[in-house]
Amino acid sequence: MKTDIILSHHAQVRAQQRAVDPRVVELLLEFGASEYSHGSRIFHFRSHKAQRRLRRNLPASEWKGVERKLNCYAVVSGEGSLITVGRRYKPVRPS
Secondary structure (H helix, E strand, C coil), X not given: CCCCCEECHHHHHHHHHCCCCHHHHHHHHHHCEEEEECCEEEEECCCHHXXXXXXXXXXXXXXXXXXXXXXXXXXXXXXXXXXXXXXXCCCCCCC
16 A cells, blocks of 8 residues: 555645545555656546456455445655545546
8 A cells, every 4th residue: 555645735625525535545546547647646447457456455345335436536746745636527538
C-alpha cells in the first residue's frame, strides 16, 4: 500500500464534496491503473486489468460496496502528494 502519500487540503475538501470514500482512495492507490499526465500521476479503475486485480484482492462483501465506485480517480503530484479526487461521468476517449 502507498502509505507515503500526503493528502492536500484541496484533496480533503474535494473528497468530501464529491462523496469519495477514503477507502476508495486507498484502493485506487494500491490497485488502480495509473498514467502520467502533465507531471502528475492519475490512478483509476477504467482498465479491466485493474478491476480484476481489485476484485481478486477484496473480500466479496467489500467488493459489492466498491463495485459502484469504479468511476473514481485520484491525482498524485510528482512530489507524492494527493492533489485531488473525483468521479468520471463521461467515457474517456482513447488518446
